[in-house]
Amino acid sequence: MLRHIASALLLSAPLMAAAATVPSDLMRPVPEQAVQGYAVNWLLKIELESEQLKDIEPCRKILAERGFSPLLSKTASSSAPLLHFKIAGAKQYEQADEDADAALAAVQHAACPATLTWTVESRHRPQAR
Template identity: 60%
Template sequence: MYRRIALALSATLLSAAAGAAAITVPSNLMLPEADRAARGYVESWIFSIELEGEELTGMNACRKILTERGFAPTLSKTASSALPALHFKISGQKEYAQASTEADDALAAVQQAKCKGTLSWTVTSKPARR
């Protein structure tokens, strides 16, 4: 559980520091730990992408990209007393059995689309079925 939290936090922090020299991509976080693999522990990876913003029209291109790449995006509308303005959130996830540059390509496509809103992504591990 702590490992999942650490992966999620590191992905969020690293995506915020995208201007740094060494950019972390999802496939870098999908590598198994050698000692766990040696003990026979098998895991799969869930890559999640979220885009949150105030204008839905500026987010449709990213929604289309996620759909085309098999992320099955969902749309949420939210507002709260702290943030009374209506917000839209598009989120999608896809499971990978092993590290895949397909995840990197999906993230790059969403970033290049320059959709309005705040982009965040996470990679979490889960025990794989044998």
């Protein structure tokens, strides 16, 4: 199964102003694949990382309210040995949806002092006949 992955890293409001891509821009079917009988579901993943749990709690609530089922994890690695917290949530869409853009905008508007990363992945499936 082919997978098309697109993502963006948003660290601050000025960077967001320069980056015009929103999730729904990436949720477009590839015509060549549609002709071959493939349909696509889209998975929007939103992640926030911070050294302080209280910094990302408001954004966790926003993700939960919007159906993203956010999961909290404590993380440390060789590249980032200090303990930090990560909240990750995902929601599936059957087609380009402005709700995906609104969810991302709500998290950005909350301005949680954290690193925000979002990714859109395609999930191909045969079309029902």
